[in-house]
Amino acid sequence: MTSRFLSLADLGWTPYFASQFTPSASSDERAVRVMAVHRGHVTIAGEDIDTTIQSHLPGAPGEEDRPTVGDWLVIERTSLRPVRLLKRSSLFKRRAAGTGRELQLIAANVDTLFVVTSCNRDFNPARLERYLVLASEAGVMPVVVLTKADLADDVADYAKAARRLLSGLVVETLDARDPDAAAVLAAWCGKGQTVALLGSSGVGKSTLVNSLSGGDALTGAVRRGDTKGRHTTTGRSLHRLEQGGWLLDTPGMRELQLADVQEGLDEVFNDIAALAGECRFSDCAHDSEPGCAIKEALENGSLEPERLARWLKLAAEDAHNRASLAERRSRERAFSKMARSVIRGKNTRTER
Numbered sequence: 521m522t523s524r525f526l527s528l529a530d531l532g533w534t535p536y537f538a539s540q541f542t543p544s545a546s547s548d549e550r551a552v553r554v555m556a557v558h559r560g561h562v563t564i565a566g567e568d569i570d571t572t573i574q575s576h577l578p579g580a581p582g583e584e585d586r587p588t589v590g591d592w593l594v595i596e597r598t599s600l601r602p603v604r605l606l607k608r609s610s611l612f613k614r615r616a617a618g619t620g621r622e623l624q625l626i627a628a629n630v631d632t633l634f635v636v637t638s639c640n641r642d643f644n645p646a647r648l649e650r651y652l653v654l655a656s657e658a659g660v661m662p663v664v665v666l667t668k669a670d671l672a673d674d675v676a677d678y679a680k681a682a683r684r685l686l687s688g689l690v691v692e693t694l695d696a697r698d699p700d701a702a703a704v705l706a707a708w709c710g711k712g713q714t715v716a717l718l719g720s721s722g723v724g725k726s727t728l729v730n731s732l733s734g735g736d737a738l739t740g741a742v743r744r745g746d747t748k749g750r751h752t753t754t755g756r757s758l759h760r761l762e763q764g765g766w767l768l769d770t771p772g773m774r775e776l777q778l779a780d781v782q783e784g785l786d787e788v789f790n791d792i793a794a795l796a797g798e799c800r801f802s803d804c805a806h807d808s809e810p811g812c813a814i815k816e817a818l819e820n821g822s823l824e825p826e827r828l829a830r831w832l833k834l835a836a837e838d839a840h841n842r843a844s845l846a847e848r849r850s851r852e853r854a855f856s857k858m859a860r861s862v863i864r865g866k867n868t869r870t871e872r
């Protein structure tokens with residue numbers, strides 16, 4: 521799908537970006553949107569421009585200063601050289617495993633994240649909360665999309681269970697195969713709006729994308745479980761939706777991890793975070809400490825034990841992933857040393 525003849529507004533330009541850069545025909549600079557990222561290059565689109573340029577940004581050494589898909593980039597009008605990135609409205613990123621722990625930028629300026637699950641066994645509060653944390657950390661509004669509503673008798677119960685996870689959470693139920701599914705999600709897919717999808721395999725993401733794109737050739741671009749050719753692809757990662765919005769589809773979305781998501785956890789579990797702030801001890805482990813507000817809430821029934829358990833699990837996973845590989849290695853070394861000494865009977869620790 522060509523982006524020629526699109527206006528900046530069509531491409532997602534909003535007052536937020538306009539406040540950072542005033543496009544004018546007389547200026548030496550112009551704003552373009554990053555449609556895809558390749559090694560050393562980016563494919564860009566703007567008013568009457570649609571091309572691939574080298575992506576090096578001068579004098580921008582920060583980890584987040586590299587252009588990623590969805591970014592707004594200011595470039596020189598004639599040389600097409602990148603000048604600067606506009607401040608993002610949202611950013612999905614992940615820290616690579618390994619000693620360098622390189623920060624990988626996955627997508628910028630996504631407006632809405634469709635968290636997709638189905639009205640069947642895939643429905644799992646812990647999984648939904650994990651996606652909600654990722655959305656919150658990125659600064660993106662989540663919309664829970666419950667597919668396969670046509671196959672369930674208790675659709676309202678699923679929707680209710682999802683809504684209970686976060687106050688004000690928007691939940692939509694639909695049959696992803698139905699062309700009317702696009703109408704249900706129209707509010708987030710209109711002109712210039714950017715959406716992305718997250719959900720486990722088989723919940724209906726590709727089906728939904730097909731419905732949102734009016735059933736045209738877009739699904740071919742939405743590679744399903746295909747990791748081959750990821751580095752060689754020259755295809756775009758931003759796909760035009762029938763209603764004028766953009767679907768941001770990049771394999772990186774599927775590799776998002778729960779790491780360094782403290783803010784997201786605090787937002788999605790704001791009830792528990794607030795309680796934890798009321799514990800008598802600031803380092804309360806919510807176990808057997810006196811004056812524990814979480815324990816009290818469990819006892820008086822205002823906090824579900826399942827929700828607390830899910831929070832503890834996600835927080836532990838976040839902490840684990842945050843620890844660098846080097847730390848993990850040193851912990852493993854310490855552990856195997858201890859294991860060896862136990863085997864040799866040299867463990868002098870006393871059992872409790």
Ligand SMILES: Nc1nc2c(ncn2[C@@H]2O[C@H](COP(=O)(O)OP(=O)(O)OP(=O)(O)O)[C@@H](O)[C@H]2O)c(=O)[nH]1
Binds near residue numbers: 667670671719727745
């Ligand atoms: N009845 C019904 N079937 C659906 C619905 N959504 C998806 N399906 C079917 O479920 C199967 C899986 O759908 P996909 O769209 O491939 O799921 P996906 O999330 O893209 O899966 P991955 O590509 O593995 O990530 C297909 O056979 C779809 O036709 C729905 O709302 N109702």
Ligand SMILES: [Zn+2]
Binds near residue numbers: 800809
């Ligand atoms: Zn406590």
